[in-house]
Amino acid sequence: MGDDLSIQDNFQPSGAIYRERSFNRNSFLHTNKFFYDNGYIKKKGRLFNEGSSIGVWYYFDESGKLVKEENTDEGYGFTPEKLVRYCEKNKIELPKGYHESGFYTQVRKETLNGKKVWVIKYLIPGGDIQRVVLDGQTGKELEKKKVPFVSS
Incomplete structure (x- = not known):
């Protein structure tokens, strides 16, 4: 294969x-x-x-x-490569390759209060989702909270 x-x-x-x-x-x-x-x-x-x-x-x-x-990386001093290292260091599993179905770690660029941020959502034990917001320039954790998993 x-x-x-x-x-x-x-x-x-x-x-x-x-x-x-x-x-x-x-x-x-x-x-x-x-x-x-x-x-x-x-x-x-x-x-x-x-x-x-x-x-x-x-x-x-x-x-x-x-x-x-x-x-699309303009304004993001905290690069995708640094984001991958952050995930590895914090034992956040990032998906590789194609996945047909299921919930996998999501990494998104967003704007929060006029600031560019990375938002990471991943499953945690117990079936909930951990949502982490990182500063797009520095990678500093701005927010970390548990949110309920809602199936669509």
Whole structure:
């Protein structure tokens, strides 16, 4: 069995007809590509498996011409690599590769009171979720609280 898995979904956000997700079973990240109905790529970039955009995202017009690059890590001095080390140090299991179902650790970039933050949610013993908010610049813990797990 290889290390890579590619999945195509029917997905219709603002003009894109489908999305292709590429996973590597040894990586915390996966690649997303969104396509126009003519087959050209609309945008592409990388995400944490259960979370936010990471690194540079590329945007194209309907003829396939690159029209914009967006560095989604801008304003985050506490880098994705530092976040992974934080999780390892605090025994927070990050998912690698593709997972078909279930709740896995979520890592998201958010803005809280005008400040860029990382929000990590993970299962803890007893079935609840631990929610940790880290300062996006320094990695300092701003909040840590237990929240109930609610199945959808």
